[in-house]
Amino acid sequence: MHAVAKPDSFDNVTAGDVAAATGVSRWTVNRAFKKDASISPKTRAKIISAAQSLGYVPDLSAAALASTRSNLVALLVDDFTNPHKLVMMERLTRALRSRGWDTLLVNTLDRDDTAPALLNASQRRVDATILIGVQFDDEVLAAAQSARRFKKLIIFARSSSNSDTISIAVDDEAATREIAHYVIDRRYKRPLYLAGPRTISAHLLRKETFAAVWQHRFGVLPESVSVGRYDSILSAEIAYDTLRDRVGADLPDVVVCENDALALGVIDTIRHRLRLRIPEDIAVVGFDDVPAASSPNYRLTTYRQPLTDMSNYLVDVLERPEATNLDRKFIGRLVIRESA
Amino acid sequence: MHAVAKPDSFDNVTAGDVAAATGVSRWTVNRAFKKDASISPKTRAKIISAAQSLGYVPDLSAAALASTRSNLVALLVDDFTNPHKLVMMERLTRALRSRGWDTLLVNTLDRDDTAPALLNASQRRVDATILIGVQFDDEVLAAAQSARRFKKLIIFARSSSNSDTISIAVDDEAATREIAHYVIDRRYKRPLYLAGPRTISAHLLRKETFAAVWQHRFGVLPESVSVGRYDSILSAEIAYDTLRDRVGADLPDVVVCENDALALGVIDTIRHRLRLRIPEDIAVVGFDDVPAASSPNYRLTTYRQPLTDMSNYLVDVLERPEATNLDRKFIGRLVIRESA
DNA sequence: TTGTATGCGTTATCAA
DNA sequence: TTGATAACGCATACAA
Numbered sequence: 001m002h003a004v005a006k007p008d009s010f011d012n013v014t015a016g017d018v019a020a021a022t023g024v025s026r027w028t029v030n031r032a033f034k035k036d037a038s039i040s041p042k043t044r045a046k047i048i049s050a051a052q053s054l055g056y057v058p059d060l061s062a063a064a065l066a067s068t069r070s071n072l073v074a075l076l077v078d079d080f081t082n083p084h085k086l087v088m089m090e091r092l093t094r095a096l097r098s099r100g101w102d103t104l105l106v107n108t109l110d111r112d113d114t115a116p117a118l119l120n121a122s123q124r125r126v127d128a129t130i131l132i133g134v135q136f137d138d139e140v141l142a143a144a145q146s147a148r149r150f151k152k153l154i155i156f157a158r159s160s161s162n163s164d165t166i167s168i169a170v171d172d173e174a175a176t177r178e179i180a181h182y183v184i185d186r187r188y189k190r191p192l193y194l195a196g197p198r199t200i201s202a203h204l205l206r207k208e209t210f211a212a213v214w215q216h217r218f219g220v221l222p223e224s225v226s227v228g229r230y231d232s233i234l235s236a237e238i239a240y241d242t243l244r245d246r247v248g249a250d251l252p253d254v255v256v257c258e259n260d261a262l263a264l265g266v267i268d269t270i271r272h273r274l275r276l277r278i279p280e281d282i283a284v285v286g287f288d289d290v291p292a293a294s295s296p297n298y299r300l301t302t303y304r305q306p307l308t309d310m311s312n313y314l315v316d317v318l319e320r321p322e323a324t325n326l327d328r329k330f331i332g333r334l335v336i337r338e339s340a
Numbered sequence: 341m342h343a344v345a346k347p348d349s350f351d352n353v354t355a356g357d358v359a360a361a362t363g364v365s366r367w368t369v370n371r372a373f374k375k376d377a378s379i380s381p382k383t384r385a386k387i388i389s390a391a392q393s394l395g396y397v398p399d400l401s402a403a404a405l406a407s408t409r410s411n412l413v414a415l416l417v418d419d420f421t422n423p424h425k426l427v428m429m430e431r432l433t434r435a436l437r438s439r440g441w442d443t444l445l446v447n448t449l450d451r452d453d454t455a456p457a458l459l460n461a462s463q464r465r466v467d468a469t470i471l472i473g474v475q476f477d478d479e480v481l482a483a484a485q486s487a488r489r490f491k492k493l494i495i496f497a498r499s500s501s502n503s504d505t506i507s508i509a510v511d512d513e514a515a516t517r518e519i520a521h522y523v524i525d526r527r528y529k530r531p532l533y534l535a536g537p538r539t540i541s542a543h544l545l546r547k548e549t550f551a552a553v554w555q556h557r558f559g560v561l562p563e564s565v566s567v568g569r570y571d572s573i574l575s576a577e578i579a580y581d582t583l584r585d586r587v588g589a590d591l592p593d594v595v596v597c598e599n600d601a602l603a604l605g606v607i608d609t610i611r612h613r614l615r616l617r618i619p620e621d622i623a624v625v626g627f628d629d630v631p632a633a634s635s636p637n638y639r640l641t642t643y644r645q646p647l648t649d650m651s652n653y654l655v656d657v658l659e660r661p662e663a664t665n666l667d668r669k670f671i672g673r674l675v676i677r678e679s680a
Numbered sequence: 681t682t683g684t685a686t687g688c689g690t691t692a693t694c695a696a
Numbered sequence: 697t698t699g700a701t702a703a704c705g706c707a708t709a710c711a712a
């Protein structure tokens with residue numbers, strides 16, 4: 001046998017190598033790395049230590065191919081302008097990874113890319129696809145479902161009435177009712193509801209719940225305006241267009257926003273372009289409690305979702321193979337600051 | 341032949357199925373999905389159409405196992421508080437996906453998790469590991485390199501002197517020099533340099549370049565303070581502690597920040613806690629041009645990195661297998677707004 | 681241009 | 697408890 005140089009570039013060390021070094025079969029080596037395999041503690045210890053010195057780690061790619069599970073999920077994101085996305089991604093990946101799941105991040109480049117993105121995910125044998133975007137409307141979901149390429153389709157942080165879908169979200173109705181009652185208690189009388197894109201049927205729930213509570217109390221529907229994207233810059237523009245000619249006349253006394261991304265833009269406009277005070281002239285309420293909401297610039301009264309609980313619940317669901325169709329709602333809490 | 345019910349759950353359709361339906365061998369089916377394979381256009385068209393109706397797509401997991409490439413990269417992120425991370429992730433995943441690469445998002449949960457995170461990535465057979473965090477100091481990089489489990493280790497948006505490492509970053513020295521000269525041209529005389537965590541040796545470059553330019557011009561070193569994390573809230577606290585007792589006395593006339601996350605916090609403190617004007621009392625300069633920097637609340641003068649170019653270059657490097665050790669620097673541009 | 685043998689590193693299942 | 701056989705779905709290299 002001739003001398004073998006240590007390979008210059010990374011050479012795969014497999015279970016077989018460890019087996020040869022330990023004097024057991026390669027199947028026993030694999031067993032040593034499985035949680036509840038029938039293997040004697042002694043051989044396992046011997047194998048683990050040999051593996052360590054050889055630099056062996058199980059190849060999850062091969063494991064996924066051979067089994068029905070990959071321990072991999074795809075996370076589809078289509079909206080990177082909303083700062084809340086960063087928070088959600090952190091919580092989700094933290095919960096997933098700390099419990100042994102890997103995450104494939106898929107940027108759905110534009111509206112028409114949703115279907116290709118879903119296909120892309122399925123090509124990597126993911127155990128579940130998680131949607132945390134906004135472009136995923138009912139039509140897209142239905143298409144995804146009919147393709148039947150997913151063990152699980154999970155809508156995160158957005159409710160969905162779609163069947164065969166797992167949705168994990170905050171209870172929008174309860175949350176919005178709490179917001180509405182807070183607004184009423186503070187004796188605001190002329191609300192403006194600032195809603196997101198009209199196409200998102202699920203999100204209409206917040207707007208409609210607010211309208212329903214208001215009408216039930218005062219007999220009239222609140223004023224409402226829609227913003228085409230969850231984007232502070234655009235929201236600031238729309239707020240300016242809506243309010244610029246009404247200063248001193250019939251200005252709203254509170255702007256209730258579908259989320260913080262919209263609320264931050266509204267605050268910028270009220271303070272810097274209309275030169276009015278918050279909350280004295282106009283109060284503002286948001287939803288999500290993004291990091292900037294607590295900044296002294298905003299001090300935004302908003303609604304915080306229990307993202308950590310929701311993320312952990314998501315992993316629970318992942319670990320129950322039979323769970324493919326459920327609709328779990330969480331209760332968050334209103335965070336009261338100075339903006340309303 | 342008995343009637344076959346459409347399987348209730350997703351059943352894998354493989355190249356073999358398509359081959360059977362088309363009357364060719366399954367290797368020919370695979371060829372139809374390879375870009376420059378020698379196959380007649382006619383058979384390819386026939387195969388593609390059959391594949392479509394059967395719902396076949398190549399399994400990338402199996403492809404990765406069989407070949408030396410996976411077309412998968414790991415993106416290690418350790419710092420989700422900096423809003424710039426969201427922008428970087430968007431640009432990177434966009435460039436990667438639009439050119440056929442998938443991204444594994446790995447949240448390095450805490451400092452000690454870096455090595456396990458790297459291992460985790462290698463278990464999925466990634467072609468490269470991209471680091472965009474801040475906790476990845478030289479020690480960690482060295483450990484990662486010695487493990488030799490990576491075809492490529494790419495430090496993105498941060499320069500690194502490490503050998504056997506690919507770094508793709510903005511030219512910190514040139515950028516900081518431009519900032520320093522701008523500050524000098526505007527006749528600021530008493531700068532305070534607000535730096536990030538002291539442990540990040542690479543980032544010291546900005547601070548030291550600024551100090552060098554200043555000393556060369558005025559013969560003295562500028563004042564400097566360090567913030568333990570790239571976090572606006574913490575930065576606001578440190579700025580307050582540093583400046584609170586100096587109002588009216590020896591206040592700096594400009595605060596130059598290592599990045600925008602720090603700058604936003606500084607602005608909050610100057611305006612809302614010290615109740616001073618920006619830029620009249622104290623000017624502020626940042627780095628990164630995060631979305632909030634253009635908000636009317638901040639109007640931050642800052643330095644924008646050419647992230648799109650950098651991301652595309654990264655994919656170029658990915659596609660050149662021989663490239664494993666290079667240090668590419670990009671020139672960005674100073675975005676002048678009202679804060680300085 | 682097309683078909684074939686072999687290997688990638690696991691898991692599942694059965695046998696010892 | 698351990699060993700052995702057969703997939704998993706594809707790529708590589710070569711032969712036809």
